[in-house]
Amino acid sequence: MNSYDVAIIGSGPGGYVAAIRCAQLGMKTAIIEKYSTLGGTCLNVGCIPSKALLDSSHHYEDAVKHFEEHGIDIPGDIKVNLKQMIARKQSVVDQTTGGIDFLMKKNKIDVYEGLGSFKDATHITIKGKETTEIEAKNIIIATGSKPSSLPFITLDKERVITSTEALKLTEIPKHLVVIGGGVIGLELGQVYKRLGSEVTVVEYMDRIIPTMDSGLSKELNKVLKKQKFTINTSHKVKSVERKGKEVIVKADNKKGEEVIIKGDYCLVSVGRRPYTDGLNVEAAGVKLTDRGQIEVNDHLQTNVKNIYAIGDVVKGAMLAHKAEEEGVFVAEILAGQKPHIDYNLIPGVVYTWPEVASVGKTEEQLQEEKVDYKVGQFPMRALGRSRASMDLDGFVKILADKKTDEILGVHMVGARAADMIAEAVVAMEFRASAEDVSRMSHAHPTFTEAIKEAALAATEDRALHI
The missing domain is CATH 3.50.50.60 (FAD/NAD(P)-binding domain)
Known part of the structure; x- marks a missing residue:
């Protein structure tokens, strides 16, 4: 029987990142995945393929609605080739999941294909083409989530x-x-x-x-x-x-x-539900919450001291990047380090166009917590970059403490908001004030100038371009 310092059940963003970090920290590591490709929901049927289709459909819409205005004339009708669009999406998925295979080999992580279930707190049975058993000092549950439904709906998966x-x-x-x-x-x-x-x-x-x-x-x-x-x-x-x-x-x-x-x-x-089907957590004595999540403490440790859980299967937002942070967090705890995660500073993004992005407290939360705050808001249509690209919808809103000027939340709708939110995360990680951000030079013309202008608006209402 193969023995490991750490075994991870589930190879989504939380699981595979945890495996890489454990291996980097010198632990003998195994990862177990029931499907034939690594990467979990996110890489196979979630974040990556949906963004591939969003990008393809965005190109099509631009060609139909905006090319002519840009001075691009295309002879004949523009048609959708859905078969090719889906094929391109799949090639993006294949390249990405193949990249995870490479990372597992590079970091000398043993990969087991099959359904991993607990025999007890240190042994996992893996049912694949053959049945295998492995032993691990520590185990990380990273089995993710599945789409939820409503009790009266029959999902025929066709219509x-x-x-x-x-x-x-x-x-x-x-x-x-x-x-x-x-x-x-x-x-x-x-x-x-x-x-x-x-x-x-x-x-x-x-x-x-x-x-x-x-x-x-x-x-x-x-x-x-x-x-x-x-x-x-x-x-x-x-x-x-x-x-x-x-x-x-x-x-x-x-x-x-x-x-x-x-x-x-x-x-x-x-929505989505935590996925623990077939895991047989009872055999290890691991407790579930009444919502079907794995119950964990502040160190993401279950009630069984050598078993941890991360990602969609535990409490909190079901986000790939939240799972990744938790994977690194647990790996570093196992190595005796003292990592931290500030859940308030994990951004949320909607990849529609315009994109929507948010970090920190919402106005509703600040009102509920009776925090005295101020608002600085700036419309995207007032930016030269927005006019140049014809992306005029949206705004950036900064919420700051009325007394200290510390940024408490940043909320935006607009082109490239998914990328722009990182500036807000950095600022809030270092507890910047609205004035701090307002005094930083932002390249012109860029979409991120809206962040500077919103910060100026929150600082004595002195935005420059409205």
């Missing part, structure tokens, strides 16, 4: 689908009904809207992206409606029925009136 199936459709829906106005539903909804689908979003809460700052929800709602999305908030879905090639969604609006929406595809994107 009533999850994000996994939405990434490999063979035809463009005529009318895609999206249940859930969160990140996944809006991103995939925008992919197919660009390609010609009618898209209707049905959201239970009173706004889309309900976990983010309400100003971001309002702005994105306005932009998506301009893009001809139909958005129904405060709608409670009560049934989804398939009849041949038609899907009928029935919901009650906030007045209690029944609304019937008919489409040819229905994407169910009502």
